[in-house]
Amino acid sequence: MSRLTAEGLTLAYDQRTIAEHLSVAIPDHSFTVIVGPNACGKSTLLRALSRMLKPAAGAVLLDGQAISSLPAKQVARTLGLLPQSSVAPDGITVADLVARGRYPHQGLLRQWSAEDERIVQESMAATGVAGLADRYVDELSGGQRQRVWIAMALAQQTPLFLLDEPTTYLDIQHQIEVLDLCATLHEEQGRTLVAVLHDLNQAARYATHLIAMKDGEVIAEGAPSDIVTADLVGRVFGIECRIIDDPESGTPLVVPAARRPREAAAAASATAAATAGP
Amino acid sequence: MHARVKPDGSGTPGRPGESTAAGPRSGAPAGRRTRVVRTAGGLSLRLDLRAVLSGALLLAVAVAATVALIGSGDYPMTPSEVLTTLTGGGTTGQEFIVHELRLPRVLVGLLVGAAFGIAGAAFQAVSRNPLGSPDMLGLSQGASVGALVVIVWFHGEPRTVAAGAVVGGVITGLAIFLLAWKRGVHGYRFVLVGIGTAAMLYAVVLYLLTKSTLYDAARATLWMTGSLSGRDWSQVGPLAAVCAVLVPVALLCARPLRMLEMGDDAAAALGVRTERVRITVLLVAVVLVAAGTAAAGPISFVALTAPQLARRLTRAPGPNLLPAALMGAALLVGADWAAQRLFGADQLPVGVLTGVLGGGYLLWLLVAERKAGRV
Numbered sequence: 048m049s050r051l052t053a054e055g056l057t058l059a060y061d062q063r064t065i066a067e068h069l070s071v072a073i074p075d076h077s078f079t080v081i082v083g084p085n086a087c088g089k090s091t092l093l094r095a096l097s098r099m100l101k102p103a104a105g106a107v108l109l110d111g112q113a114i115s116s117l118p119a120k121q122v123a124r125t126l127g128l129l130p131q132s133s134v135a136p137d138g139i140t141v142a143d144l145v146a147r148g149r150y151p152h153q154g155l156l157r158q159w160s161a162e163d164e165r166i167v168q169e170s171m172a173a174t175g176v177a178g179l180a181d182r183y184v185d186e187l188s189g190g191q192r193q194r195v196w197i198a199m200a201l202a203q204q205t206p207l208f209l210l211d212e213p214t215t216y217l218d219i220q221h222q223i224e225v226l227d228l229c230a231t232l233h234e235e236q237g238r239t240l241v242a243v244l245h246d247l248n249q250a251a252r253y254a255t256h257l258i259a260m261k262d263g264e265v266i267a268e269g270a271p272s273d274i275v276t277a278d279l280v281g282r283v284f285g286i287e288c289r290i291i292d293d294p295e296s297g298t299p300l301v302v303p304a305a306r307r308p309r310e311a312a313a314a315a316s317a318t319a320a321a322t323a324g325p
Numbered sequence: 326m327h328a329r330v331k332p333d334g335s336g337t338p339g340r341p342g343e344s345t346a347a348g349p350r351s352g353a354p355a356g357r358r359t360r361v362v363r364t365a366g367g368l369s370l371r372l373d374l375r376a377v378l379s380g381a382l383l384l385a386v387a388v389a390a391t392v393a394l395i396g397s398g399d400y401p402m403t404p405s406e407v408l409t410t411l412t413g414g415g416t417t418g419q420e421f422i423v424h425e426l427r428l429p430r431v432l433v434g435l436l437v438g439a440a441f442g443i444a445g446a447a448f449q450a451v452s453r454n455p456l457g458s459p460d461m462l463g464l465s466q467g468a469s470v471g472a473l474v475v476i477v478w479f480h481g482e483p484r485t486v487a488a489g490a491v492v493g494g495v496i497t498g499l500a501i502f503l504l505a506w507k508r509g510v511h512g513y514r515f516v517l518v519g520i521g522t523a524a525m526l527y528a529v530v531l532y533l534l535t536k537s538t539l540y541d542a543a544r545a546t547l548w549m550t551g552s553l554s555g556r557d558w559s560q561v562g563p564l565a566a567v568c569a570v571l572v573p574v575a576l577l578c579a580r581p582l583r584m585l586e587m588g589d590d591a592a593a594a595l596g597v598r599t600e601r602v603r604i605t606v607l608l609v610a611v612v613l614v615a616a617g618t619a620a621a622g623p624i625s626f627v628a629l630t631a632p633q634l635a636r637r638l639t640r641a642p643g644p645n646l647l648p649a650a651l652m653g654a655a656l657l658v659g660a661d662w663a664a665q666r667l668f669g670a671d672q673l674p675v676g677v678l679t680g681v682l683g684g685g686y687l688l689w690l691l692v693a694e695r696k697a698g699r700v
Contacts, residue, residue, distance in 0.1 A: 099590055123596030130590030136583075136642035143642065150584055151596040155577070159361055159371035203595065 048075045050239070051096060051126070051207055055105035058091050058263070065091045066263030069105070073207075073256075078233040078240045080250040083260035084284055089243045090131070090211055092260070096241065097128040097209045109207075123151035127205035129196055131212050135184040141195050142180040145171055148202030170201040173236075174228060190221025197228060208232070210242040214249070222246075226253050247284070251275050251299045259283050275299035376639040376648065383635070383651035387435065390658040394434070395427045397665055425557075433556040433620050434658040434675070436564045438627060440617040442635070442653020443575050443646050444610035445628030450582050450644035451603050452519075453512035455690065458629040459614045462519025465623035466526035467497020468615055469549050472622075473530055476545045477537040484559070486548065487619035494615030497522065502607060509589075509600050510607070551624030551676030553661050560620045567616040571609045575646055578606045583643035624676045626683020627653050633690070656682075 049072035056069040065088045073079050073096070081089040094100040096107055098114045107114045114122060127148075135144060148170065149163045171177040174194045179187065184195060193213060200208060210229070214222040230253055233240050244250045250257060251271040258268045261283045267274045280288050280301055287304035294300075358374040395411075396402040400422055402410070410419045411428075445458040452462070459465060471493020475481040481489065502510070505518040530549070534542055581602045584592040589599050614628065634656070635648035657675065660682065664673040 097594065099593060118596075119593070119598050120596035123594065128590065128594035130588065130594065132588065133591040134586065134588045136586040138640060139642040147584065147587070147595065150580070153580075155580075156368050156370075158369055159363075160367075160369045161363065163369075164361075200594070 049073055050075055050110050051241075052108045053092070053096060053102075053105065054108065056092075056095055056102045056107070057104035058088065058095055058100060059103045060091075060100075064103075064263075069263065069265065071258060071265060071268070073239060073241055075239055076233075076237055077256040078230065078254055079242070079256040079258060080254035081241070081243045081258045081260060082245075082247055082250045082283075083266075087260045087283075088263040089260050091263075093209055093211050093241065093243050097126065097211075098122060099128070099130075120151045123203065123205070125205055126207045126209065127200040127203040129200050129208075129210040129213055131215065133196055135192070137185070139184055140180070141176055141182050141184055141187070141198075142167065142171070144184050144195055145176075145198045145202050148199040151203060166204060167202050170198045173201060173232070174198040188221070189217050190224050193217060193221065193225055194228065197225070201232070205238075207239045207241070210240065212243050212245065214244065214246070222249065229253065247275075247280070247301050248293070251301070252293060252296050271299055275301070373639070373641055376641045376645070379635070379639040380648055380651055383638070383648065383655050387651060387655040387658060390655060390662050391431050391435065394431050394658055394662040394665070395423055397662060398422075398427065429558045429561050430553050430556045430661075431658060432561045433564060434553050434661050435654045436561070436568050437553075437617040437621045437624065438631070438654035438657030439572070439650040440564070440568055440613040440653070441624070441628040441657070442631035442649040442651070443572060444613045444617075445630075445653070446632035446635070446644045446646050446649035447575060447578075447582070447606045447610040448628070449632050450585065451510065451512065451607055452516050453586075454516050455633055456629070457512070457516050457519070458632070459610065460623065460625055460628050461523065462516065463497055463501055463522035463526055464494050464611060464614050465618060465625070466523045466530060467500075468494035468618040469623055470526050470529050470533070471496075472548055472619075473533040473537075473545050476548065477533045477541050480541065487560075490619040490622075491615045494618055495611060497526065498607070498611030498615070502604075502611075510603050547674065548622050549676075550674045551622035551679070552674035553621055553657075554672070554674065556620065564616055564620045567612065571613055572650065575606060575609045575613075578602055578609075579644060579646045582606055582646075586643065622676060624657065625680045626686065627657055627679055630683055630686045631656055633686075 052070075052072040054070050056066060057064065058066045058069065069088075069092065071092070081092060083089045091100060095102050098107065101115065109117065109122060109125060114126075146159075146163070146167050149167065152163065153159070168177070171180060174197050176191065176194050176198050179191060179195070184192060187195065197210075197213070213225050213229070217225065226249060229240055229242065232238055233255075244253075254271055256268065257271045257274060259266045259274065259279060266283050267279055275290060277288055277290050280286060280290070289302045289304070290299050291302060292298075292300065360372045360374060361369065362372065363369040392404045392407050396404055396407045400418075402419065402422075406415065406419065407423065409415055410423045415423065441459075445460075448459050448462065449455055449457050451457070468490040471489040471491070472486045473489075474493070475486045475489035479485065501515070501519050501522050504522070505511070505515040507514065534545060537545060581592070581597045584595055584597045585599060585602065586592075593599050631653035632645065632649040635652040636645050638652070639645055639648050657679070660678045661675040664675045664678040
């Protein structure tokens with residue numbers, strides 16, 4: 048079953064078409080990760096799924112209805128998004144920022160219910176930022192800040208949660224911290240997560256469902272252990288590699304082929320030039 | 326309805342150097358002191374104590390300045406005389422002076438200040454720039470062109486001049502809007518288009534001045550300085566009507582506007598219709614500025630400074646629309662009082678004083694931002 052699907056999408060910025068006839072279905076309760084080389088359209092697809100980008104053709108369906116036709120706040124109660132870049136307002140505290148995640152549940156007369164308060168507390172606890180509640184967001188580290196943004200999206204209480212490159216600009220320690228947090232949210236709270244990641248090995252380790260894209264097309268999708276092969280990595284990323292079992296998790300681990308020594312490469316290209324010559 | 330008021334939030338162990346108010350945390354997520362009001366009917370409000378206190382303070386200042394301003398002039402009155410007269414207990418002479426001469430002037434000052442303050446806050450929020458206020462982005466210049474066309478070409482009476490200012494301001498607002506529009510309004514683009522428009526319109530103002538007679542030029546210059554002197558009830562009525570309709574509309578947009586601070590994607594993800602909010606807020610601000618300018622001239626720097634000063638007073642994130650309105654009103658009436666009293670017999674148009682204050686504010690902003698490492 049899939050609550051979130053895309054059918055026959057054509058995605059374009061101005062005149063530049065990124066993808067055509069793109070269809071995907073996000074399996075419910077999965078941790079889906081979209082991978083692919085730069086400019087393959089993975090972030091564009093995520094933007095379309097999260098209604099940040101209006102498709103030129105086709106439709107994104109949420110529970111069978113076109114997402115663009117649904118009231119904005121109603122969508123925001125079902126589908127959350129961690130954008131690639133957000134701006135923390137000047138002088139805002141962690142608790143106040145996380146509280147903003149409650150916006151789609153609030154109204155002019157219902158601005159701060161007891162439930163809002165409880166869920167904000169829970170979201171901060173789940174992301175490990177409860178101790179930072181009174182700190183100013185702009186004095187936190189990059190990893191802490193990202194967890195605060197995730198806490199804000201959690202406070203939105205959406206069964207579907209989309210993350211656009213949540214680990215970019217973070218060092219390895221914070222990358223793992225954020226991905227572990229995502230895995231916990233997926234396992235313990237049963238939320239459906241969709242993330243765009245750059246690192247193929249991290250994707251293979253954390254994803255339950257992998258979507259590999261290239262040039263605006265889905266090349267393969269499925270469980271990482273089923274679809275990650277040397278052939279697929281070659282086709283999608285254009286690199287030679289070996290796939291071994293990750294000694295930690297048993298998931299596929301991509302080991303790129305070592306660079307050939309300079310002389311060998313030069314000899315190879317010389318031979319190639321000679322055979323291709325007139 | 327059963328109402329329950331519960332104190333909530335307490336310590337602010339925030340930035341080093343700030344005093345930390347001690348107190349047990351009562352499960353409140355807010356680091357700021359807040360008070361939550363909930364009723365059985367499902368109504369729930371969260372009030373930021375500092376923002377509420379700031380608002381009360383500004384209101385008090387505005388009222389004090391109002392009383393002082395009404396009391397000053399060729400026939401001075403004590404504050405208690407002013408209050409007695411306002412509540413209907415004055416002599417016939419006092420009644421006339423207060424109700425016919427001085428009260429309309431003060432009311433125009435309060436309304437224009439509030440309109441400029443709220444419009445400035447809205448513009449700065451949409452442009453994401455503390456300098457992105459209507460007087461910087463061409464609206465005041467557009468209104469000036471409208472007014473000057475009436476003065477220089479048609480030698481029109483004050484009421485026609487005011488109409489010209491409204492038309493000029495609104496057309497300029499729409500033009501900036503259309504020029505800056507590219508799949509939505511974007512802060513940076515909006516600021517650049519506005520500054521360009523302001524420069525061009527100022528050239529038109531200068532051209533009109535060179536083509537005018539000495540008498541018209543003097544009239545035009547006085548109008549452009551911005552003044553509250555000689556304002557009567559005919560200016561209060563329309564301005565009050567515009568404010569009564571548009572200020573609530575702006576305040577209704579305050580919550581989504583606050584979300585926009587976090588970037589379009591973050592706001593849209595929370596269910597904010599980003600473009601709709603921006604367009605509504607800008608239209609409201611344009612009309613408020615046009616109406617205010619028509620009544621008192623393009624009084625400089627109020628729209629620029631009031632929101633920033635209000636923000637520094639409340640220390641609350643967000644556009645602070647209501648505090649900005651109160652700050653604008655207090656600032657303008659206070660400046661008018663100072664312009665009348667501080668320079669002896671030489672009464673200045675209020676625009677001169679706000680100009681000086683605004684320039685000082687810009688320098689201070691530069692120093693403050695530099696200390697914070699942002700410039």
